[in-house]
Amino acid sequence: MTTTQPTGPSGADEEAILADITAMIALVLEDDGLGDTEVGMETRFSRDLEFESIDLVTLAGHLEVRYGREVNFAEFVASMELDDIIELTVGRLVEHVSRCLKSAGAA
């Protein structure tokens, strides 16, 4: 079992990022909430969480507040088609955030 040390964003591992993003997803869904839905790395924003594209814009705002500009969602999705963006899995976003934070920490 791994123990996560809360050493700030650059030390956060994927598990901690997944927990952060899960909390943000619940905020984005507002009244609808997450209900019994469990969010994991394979969870898809569109199909499993019923996200609309505007919900992803809101999520991008939460990401920036939490992690700062090192995690740039707009840049992450810049090379994707809109259809691919809404089919994203939570895992791909977690990996992106993790990569951004590691490179920011190494800089």
Added chain:
Amino acid sequence: MAIIDVAGVHMHVQRLGPGGGRPGGDTVVLLHGLLTDSLASYYFTVAPAFAAAGLDVVMYDHRGHGRSGRPATGYGLERFVDDLGALLDRLEIPGPVHLVGNSFGGTVSFGYALRRPDRVASISVVESEPATASWARKIAGLLDRVRHEMTVNETEALDWIATHRGGHTARLARAAGRLVRDTAIAAEVTDCDLVTEDALRSLDRPVLAVYGADSDLCEQAPWLGSLLPRCRTVVVPGHEHSVLVEAPGRVRDLVLGWIAENASPGGGDEDGRDTGRDGRRAAAVPVEVNVP
């Protein structure tokens, strides 16, 4: 994200600016379409590239749409035009702006440019037309059909859309159904002063009008080009109404070219322009937040 109160309605605004501490160049305001559309159609397509090209990018959700407020009434076209003017005031944007309008967003752009040509540097519209009598007939018919389908046959209609257009489009349609059922938009939106051909002949702002070759609206191109004093029309082969989201690279290049051609004197950042999607990173610039 910022929520800005405009005439009692909370408007969801997103702003992207050139990163790296560079000063923003001209401001471009992106206006989305009716019912199923939101600022996401820009946020995930052309907006980051516009910011990377040195522009100050403002996007917002129209009243009733996306994350903006949904009042029960107040959906005449003039109200959407008022919102744009009020937003420019609230954001204290100096100088004329470039307007980019997709579909209904273009109709709002024409309305604003006719009202305040002094505040408009250029207009780029995608699959759009001014609020003429023929526009009003078309939109009224469309809204009536949507309202009927989403009131009488909502489940069947959404199932059909989910099967033929995918789950995401079906969710957007469900939100559009709520808008037409719960508000007066269908009855009100065409209740406005219609635009005459003489008014279009007098509009001296440069207009770029882009159409999908397979769209019904494409026949507007020669008509618009013959009336507007400074108009360029472009027809994109192989596309219908959704040119913006299906051919974002083409739209990006056309609009950036048009804005560069019509940049405000001294207001731009010409040397730093970079039209590539992979250009300098776009950083969100915080906007004043004012929630009453």
